[in-house]
Amino acid sequence: MSTVTRRVETVLPDTGTREWWVLFLLAPVALIGAVLLAFPTLVYDRFVWQYLWGPVVADAAGQPVTHEGIRAVSGYNAVNTVTYLAAVVYSLPGLRAYLDALNVSFDTRLAYGFAPIIVAGGAMRALEDIGLLGDYAVWFITPSIYFVVTAVTVLSLGVGALARDRDIGSVPSTVGLVGSVWAVGAVGWALWYGLSTTAPLRLWVPVATTGIALGVTALYYWGTNFVDGTQLRHPLFLLAVFGQTWDAAQNLIGVTFLGYSPKLVITNFVYQATGFSGSTFVLKLLVTGGIVWYLADAKDEMSHTWWWLMTFFIGAIGLPMGVRGSLRMMLGV
Template identity: 30%
Template sequence: MATVAERTGLDPERLWGVGVVAILVALVGGSLAFPRVVYDGFIWHYFWGPVQADANSAVCATRAEGITQYLDSASACAAAVEPVAYPGYTLVSEVGYMVTLIIALTGVVFLLRRLDIGDDPRFFFSLVPFMFFGGAFRVIEDANDTPGVADALITYPVNTLIISPVIYVTVFAITLVAVVGSVTAERSGLIDDYVKPLFGAGVAVLAVSLAYLLWAGLTGSQGATFYPQVLVVILLGSTVAAAAAWWLIERFAPDVNKGTGKIGLMVLWGHAVDGVANVVGLNWMTAIGAGNNLIPKHPVNQAVVDITASTLPDSVLAITGDAWPFLLVKLVAATAVIWVFDEQIFEESPRYAILLLIAVLAVGLGPGTRDMLRATFGV
């Protein structure tokens, strides 16, 4: 059966480009032709509106007659006429971002193929610091949005660049510059191996972000505080959880990780960080003397909490909390992904396999780092 590329006479890269342009034309053209329906009712409502509301520290944002207004009370938001956008994600936006991620990953595969890199596990590990950096960078914006803070470092509209999901584009751009710069330096004869400076660049931008957050926490700038016990509990808990899951895999189902090896362990640990950070942040902040418990921002997190709260009796919830199943969900999901990436996938398409695993780790470790540091610095 002929492929789409064969039927159209376009190579995969050109076909990808045509598809991206077609989507952009449809969205831009639809917004111009039917602004109330396409832009206000879809693009703004589910994607850009939540970013604007978050960037302006509003409870919600509304849009009528092409004008955006920001509301500061839940009652006003409830009475507002749709479209109303709240900070955070919705099921529609998460599906949209998932589709965007798949399209973007395909484009990155073409780029890595052009650069002739990305098929070595070392490339995977060289990008890990950038995933930590993305989470830390997002917490800087959280500090800027802390209620009552007058000394915001980054203000609207610049702060939209470090709010989810736009921050993923920002971090991607920074990472891309580091990748291309490192590869160029290697091929110019300035260095012998692009992996080391690439890893170093990630560590450098992460160190700058952490240094700023530590300064803010120790000095009380921008409403930040410093709860080192949160960091210790989350890192220790995630390491124990990942180690336990890894032991179970190695003991009872060793074939699960034959393909990924150490990459699989890193993926498992990254999602354990996300799981434990949610459990600690949502249920145990007050118990460890680190301020108030946080509120879930993702629909999946909220759904897990709601189901647990409605299923277990209050006497049990008082002991276990209602967020712990999220950790189990993350570990099971990570294990399933590791199992899918068997040896055959790496043999047939190592570059695409490694890139997908980078994305899998990023969607766990990035938000997990954000939740962990947000709780650590009380923002």
């Protein structure tokens, strides 16, 4: 544990206590509320609207929108990218405390139980891109979809804990079942739509993207034979490599063959700067490899809970993007 972390924990209430939860949940609300009251026009119009909420409204409307003369366009930008990342990082202590309260084991089964819900989130985002969600579209656009997926996950964990305590199930199996039903339904809806239209259905796209991801993951596993790879073969690392490579593969296929551009700010900047269609793929491989190597080396030094959350997070931010991109390109959206 770092010196900074140790000092912070000595000041804050014990994790999971009532006082800690009040501080964790209300501190951001109080801070944002105070800033809004002090600088309403600057904070809402020039920050929240222009970079956070405006892009959501524009995405749902399918065109740029204007509020108080300030134009907002759909998609990621540097501000909302950093803001969303900060929100995810801030949520990790709360997730840890919630799982601890439910007495949930941070193991491989739980990570793979979570995976279908994450896949379902990516598929729902693709359904919104296609225009199939109607008035509910705004709930499945970034960042709204994160709250929806989080709510489903939290409820599934609670139901799973009840099932475990009554000896009628387990937490990973309950979460996995909920996610699998949701994911199959969402992907099935996309396929049904594709088959019911006259537009060409590019089934080769998801086959190619998942094939590339599986191939790279297999190569990664094989490559660990040439180093001290016991730690590197951990199933969570395989999930992380697969998730990130799936996202990289859909970028590679889209940019190289179908005329798409990377959606994220950083990857699009690298692509525009290099003009190389495989830039995102290479960048993802290098960054993922470096992070995995660091986490493998730090596994025995870090808290198991924090190590698990960080490692799972790496795969969790790649999986939904791979699903979304594959489905969009399959349907020509």
